[in-house]
Amino acid sequence: MKYCFCPPLPAFPGHSQKRPECRMKLLCGKPFTALSLFLFFILPSLPACAASFTVTSSKTLTAAALSELGLSSSGTAYSEGSYNTDVTWQGDVDGQASSLDQVITGSTVVRNSILLWYYSYNSSYESRPTFNASYRIFGTGGVENTLSSLTASSSTIGATLTAQPVTCSKYSGNTYRCYGYANLNLNIADARRSGTYRGTVQISIVYY
Amino acid sequence: MSTKSPRLTLCLFSALLLGVNSVPAPLSGASKTGTTTLSITLPDCIILHYYSTLNLTFEEYSQAVDEGGSGTWNVQWSGAAEGGNQLSASTIQNVLPGTVTMTIPNVWAVRGLSPSGNAKVTLTVVNSQLVSGSSKITILSGSGQTQIDDNAGHSGTSINTSLNGIAASNATIGNVRMTLDFSQTNMAGAHSGGQYKITAETI
Numbered sequence: 001m002k003y004c005f006c007p008p009l010p011a012f013p014g015h016s017q018k019r020p021e022c023r024m025k026l027l028c029g030k031p032f033t034a035l036s037l038f039l040f041f042i043l044p045s046l047p048a049c050a051a052s053f054t055v056t057s058s059k060t061l062t063a064a065a066l067s068e069l070g071l072s073s074s075g076t077a078y079s080e081g082s083y084n085t086d087v088t089w090q091g092d093v094d095g096q097a098s099s100l101d102q103v104i105t106g107s108t109v110v111r112n113s114i115l116l117w118y119y120s121y122n123s124s125y126e127s128r129p130t131f132n133a134s135y136r137i138f139g140t141g142g143v144e145n146t147l148s149s150l151t152a153s154s155s156t157i158g159a160t161l162t163a164q165p166v167t168c169s170k171y172s173g174n175t176y177r178c179y180g181y182a183n184l185n186l187n188i189a190d191a192r193r194s195g196t197y198r199g200t201v202q203i204s205i206v207y208y
Numbered sequence: 209m210s211t212k213s214p215r216l217t218l219c220l221f222s223a224l225l226l227g228v229n230s231v232p233a234p235l236s237g238a239s240k241t242g243t244t245t246l247s248i249t250l251p252d253c254i255i256l257h258y259y260s261t262l263n264l265t266f267e268e269y270s271q272a273v274d275e276g277g278s279g280t281w282n283v284q285w286s287g288a289a290e291g292g293n294q295l296s297a298s299t300i301q302n303v304l305p306g307t308v309t310m311t312i313p314n315v316w317a318v319r320g321l322s323p324s325g326n327a328k329v330t331l332t333v334v335n336s337q338l339v340s341g342s343s344k345i346t347i348l349s350g351s352g353q354t355q356i357d358d359n360a361g362h363s364g365t366s367i368n369t370s371l372n373g374i375a376a377s378n379a380t381i382g383n384v385r386m387t388l389d390f391s392q393t394n395m396a397g398a399h400s401g402g403q404y405k406i407t408a409e410t411i
Contacts, residue, residue: 055242063249069374075409076255083259083315087266091310107374109248116244137246147248152325157250186248189375194252194321194410201244208237 051121055203059116064109064188107189113164116203117180124174129207131166133180136202147186147199157197158187180205254320254327254371256408257379262312273301307348309387316356319379320371322410330366331356331384335403338388343395345388347402353387354404368411 066074086094116135121128137160139146140153149155161182168178180203191197281289318327333354338345347354350365357363358380360370372378384404393399 053240053242056244058245058247061246061248064251066251066253069253071253071255074251074253076253078255078257079260080257081259082261082263083312084263085265085312087264087308087310089266089269089304089308091308093264093310093312111248114246117242147246151323155325157248159246184246188250188321188373190373191250191321192325192371192373194250194323196247196249198245198247201246203240203242203244205240205242206237207239 051119051126053117053119053205055117056115059114061111061114061184064186068106068109069188070106107187109186109188111184111186113181114184115179116182116201117205119178119180119205119207120171121176121178122174123176128168128176128178131178131180132206133163133166134204135161135163135182137161137184137199138202139197139199147197149191149193150196150198152193155190155192155197157191158189159199160185161201250321252320252322252410253374254318254322254408254410255374255379256329256406257317258406259315262315264310264312266308269304271303273303275299275301304390306391307387307389309353309385311357312384312386314381315384316406317379317381318369318371318408319374319376320410321374322371324411325371326368326411327371327380327408328366328368328411329356329358329382330407332365332405332407333403334405335401338399338402340395340397340399343399344392345390345399345402346392347404348387348389353385355385356382356406357385358382371410 066072117133119129119131136144137147138144139156139159140148143156145159146156147159148157161184164181164183166178166180168176171177182201275293275295279293280291282291283289316329318329320327331354333347333349336347336349338347355363355365356367358367358369359382360380362369363385369380369382372380386404
């Protein structure tokens with residue numbers, strides 16, 4: 001997805017006032033020829049879009065690793081030790097509640113510096129803008145701050161996006177780019193399924 | 209007109225140069241919106257909690273059993289006795305069962321993530337004999353004898369049950385139903401060596 005806008009074409013300061021005939025005579029004779037040359041040859045050679053926003057349409061993050069959950073393998077058998085109980089000859093057992101050790105040490109997955117958008121501009125046309133970017137993330141059904149399983153929307157991951165400061169750097173020639181990054185914090189404690197989870201990030205940028 | 213045209217040409221190109229070389233000003237306040245789709249994949253994982261040792265202590269049992277009625281015997285002066293009621297294996301009351309079926313609660317649990325959100329949990333008896341010398345207690349195998357259940361209506365030697373995610377607080381906790389046969393048991397005290405195995409896998 002690419003959003004693009006063009007700055008105003010260069011104005012001709014002063015000339016229309018000092019020499020009104022420049023405008024009046026444009027459509028005839030050699031001035032017309034010159035204008036035609038400008039329109040057909042020079043103008044097209046100018047950048048069609050001197051500044052543009054590019055929003056990343058989709059981003060597949062690095063899959064969560066077992067190690068991020070504190071696991072070394074996909075299957076873990078954990079012994080809770082000994083279970084001691086009395087039994088009657090009728091088969092009655094003095095039950096005891098099972099208190100499970102928390103084998104998994106973490107339920108948080110973090111993905112930092114996710115590039116959501118960038119702004120390209122020609123430093124010959126404009127100076128570096130200032131940006132205020134904000135992000136909101138929604139799962140299936142518009143539930144904010146979640147990602148939803150593709151196979152079962154009721155299985156969700158808690159998601160929090162944190163905007164990072166916009167950074168700008170020279171891209172090539174006079175072209176500079178300003179990058180909008182965010183950090184994503186995922187809480188998978190409520191997830192029920194493995195597989196792919198998806199969410200939509202709404203990006204709002206104010207620049208001046 | 210022809211004399212003014214060069215001026216106009218000059219005018220155009222001058223303006224162009226002025227426009228290109230003029231110092232740009234930042235754009236006045238503007239806004240943009242857009243959307244990005246983010247996706248991430250969670251791996252399969254399953255955690256099985258179990259007890260490595262089960263110690264079952266049966267209550268001590270002693271009871272005097274009145275087999276009822278009265279015994280009438282003909283006794284000779286030589287000391288021989290005949291007639292009357294006699295106890296036999298077939299006539300004594302069976303106050304202790306030969307087999308005991310019990311449900312041992314909350315001795316396994318599973319949690320994790322799977323494509324379906326469920327896991328297949330299976331119980332098999334690996335070693336059915338608990339022994340103490342010549343005395344044996346046998347774990348009877350098979351559905352209805354020794355099996356598992358998940359406190360959610362699923363029972364059998366192999367069940368599909370919910371994993372409920374990775375949080376321990378949401379784990380599925382289950383029981384083991386076990387039937388012991390005491391028909392070859394002739395000693396009190398510890399009998400050991402029986403073993404069952406629980407296998408859990410993501411589905």
